[in-house]
Amino acid sequence: MTDQVFLITGASRGIGAAVARRAAAAGYRLVLVGRTPGPLEALADELGGPSRALARVADVTDWAALTGVVAEVERVWSRLDVVLANAGASVVTSFLGDGGAPPEDWRDLVLTNVHGPALTARATLPALRTTKGHLLLTGSAAGRTVRPGNLYSATKWAVTGLAQAIRAECVDTGIRVTLVQPGLVDTESIPPSRVDDPKLDPDDVAAAVLYAIGQPPHVDVNEIVVRPVGQRH
Numbered sequence: 522m523t524d525q526v527f528l529i530t531g532a533s534r535g536i537g538a539a540v541a542r543r544a545a546a547a548g549y550r551l552v553l554v555g556r557t558p559g560p561l562e563a564l565a566d567e568l569g570g571p572s573r574a575l576a577r578v579a580d581v582t583d584w585a586a587l588t589g590v591v592a593e594v595e596r597v598w599s600r601l602d603v604v605l606a607n608a609g610a611s612v613v614t615s616f617l618g619d620g621g622a623p624p625e626d627w628r629d630l631v632l633t634n635v636h637g638p639a640l641t642a643r644a645t646l647p648a649l650r651t652t653k654g655h656l657l658l659t660g661s662a663a664g665r666t667v668r669p670g671n672l673y674s675a676t677k678w679a680v681t682g683l684a685q686a687i688r689a690e691c692v693d694t695g696i697r698v699t700l701v702q703p704g705l706v707d708t709e710s711i712p713p714s715r716v717d718d719p720k721l722d723p724d725d726v727a728a729a730v731l732y733a734i735g736q737p738p739h740v741d742v743n744e745i746v747v748r749p750v751g752q753r754h
């Protein structure tokens with residue numbers, strides 16, 4: 522067991538919830554962040570209740586809400602050791618045609634996927650500096666290849682750059698920075714056109730996250746790309 526504290530954004534389902542379950546089994550105390558209280562609270566109960574897992578509602582694009590959560594964690598548990606900036610959204614887009622989500626919806630996609638992890642980093646890195654902790658970001662295999670008309674992919678390219686910029690700034694602090702880039706994962710966020718494609722289980726990604734944080738303190742796993750066998754992109 523460890524009393525280390527692990528904060529996960531987008532923790533209520535999918536990859537975030539799978540990481541929370543593995544981290545709880547490894548002995549971490551958890552801070553579960555998302556916008557919808559019900560599933561967050563159910564997961565916190567499952568993982569041991571308020572002494573082991575706190576459910577906190579915050580939108581990752583809301584600076585005041587994020588910093589409020591971090592301040593509360595430092596007040597209640599006096600430390601923050603690991604952060605996974607994982608909250609993200611996905612919609613189908615086209616630049617040429619009129620298919621996919623209307624442009625009015627694109628702002629939320631960009632804010633959640635780019636502004637969100639940037640704010641999460643800024644809100645948590647001062648605490649991670651104190652503990653020589655570990656920041657992980659959920660990017661995507663789509664953040665290293667190009668797909669026609671895909672704004673989601675462009676947001677994940679931004680996350681790739683963000684992780685590198687954060688690591689460069691933190692290089693003398695002892696903070697570790699890991700970018701996790703999954704291929705297709707079987708969660709609610711995959712588009713209908715890809716439901717029959719080869720997929721990872723969310724727990725496969727959680728295993729990769731626990732691998733990175735389980736390395737000795739002098740080992741900084743900078744990037745993990747994990748795709749299902751048979752994924753073409």
Ligand SMILES: NC(=O)c1ccc[n+]([C@@H]2O[C@H](COP(=O)([O-])OP(=O)(O)OC[C@H]3O[C@@H](n4cnc5c(N)ncnc54)[C@H](OP(=O)(O)O)[C@@H]3O)[C@@H](O)[C@H]2O)c1
Nearest residue numbers: 531533534535536556557580581608609661705706708710
């Ligand atoms: N599934 C895939 O194939 C795949 C592949 C590569 C990368 N990813 C990335 O993995 C991450 C997790 O995705 P997932 O597949 O697990 O999706 P998911 O099942 O839809 O889960 C998304 C999580 O993010 C939360 N969330 C969404 N917007 C938020 C916001 N503005 N503020 C706070 N929380 C927010 C959601 O809860 P609320 O809605 O209640 O807030 C939920 O907990 C994302 O960054 C995604 O881009 C997914």
